Amino acid sequence: MKQAKGYILKDICGVPYILPYGQNIADRKRGVRLNESGEFLWNSLASPISRETLLSNFASHYQARPQMLPDLENDLDQFLQTLSALGMIDFCEEHEYLIGGIRLCLLGHPDCIPEEFLPFTQSAPAHDTVLKLTIELLPAADSVYHPVNTQNNHLLLENAELTIHQVTNGFLFHFPTMTHLKHGFLSLDGTHAKLFYELPYEALLREELFHAIRFLYLYLAEKNDIYAIHSASILYKGKAWLFSGPSGTGKSTHTNLWKTLYQTPVLNGDLNLLAFENGTPVIHGLPWCGTSGISDIHTYPLGGILLLRQDKTDFIEDLSMDEKALLLMQRLISPIWNEQQLDCCLRFSEKLMRKCYVARLHCTKEDSAARTMKHAIDEQLNN
Incomplete structure (x- = not known):
């Protein structure tokens, strides 16, 4: 929770007041007179904060003894209830998720938080890389995130769904086709971000936020040498094996063939996160999985990547080193906004491509395609 917009703390003859301004005046919103503790709590709400943290800070400020805590907690709750009834605080919750070694910290209204992140809820060491993302209601008079005429502004990319500008302190995002999500900001180091939305709270808002958060997350992941590849993945003999290719080349078909013929679990139906741990390539679980609805939270050693090409027969094509590197890079969906x-x-x-098996699988949609690939993988495992 935090201070609602359109309210400000003012001193009137030595007495602190919270007063409305702007649209809140037009809406006939009330002000409120504060005492010293109320002033402390209001100032503490300047940035998003949880009730638990606010209570802890409140107790520390007054050096409260343990026997005082119940009364202090009751005073805090009454104060928050008063502010809430007057519309002076926005309720937001803090949620933390651990995805690929990166701690994603979301601050926002509970109805904004995409449920796809829930399986990744877990504590993470404080030293882990952190992306702090605040999800805020778009101000009624929005003039901040229209960067076309700002100085030091550089257009990085523009298409029907997304525009990204680089400015002095980070990146500005505009989502022209989204219904609720309008603008966003990401710091240059990738550790702080904001997304701005319009009401109402509904499933479409959470869907748009889930999609946009991926852009922010993958930027920070790339800075930590972690990359996402458009691919479906299976688990076979303790290793992850990826099928990668343009949409429509049969990624889902081949994962389903393996699941039917060899009972191999499908790890992710659309996207996999690649990294190195102690020199060994691995994949990390991701919540983003396209329309497949299939994802996994765990980390697995990477066995190899099969680049799919539809054909009339099934066979494996060995590739030159430069072809492997180029084709793998072309399948990455990590940001390439600059050189x-x-x-x-x-x-x-x-x-x-030097650390795992990479080849092109020319394939049909028949069982023979899975058998051809399995034979090639088994040969690699036996070598």
């Missing part, structure tokens, strides 16, 4: 990111993706692809 530096292109270099990072290419270097990672070159490193990856």
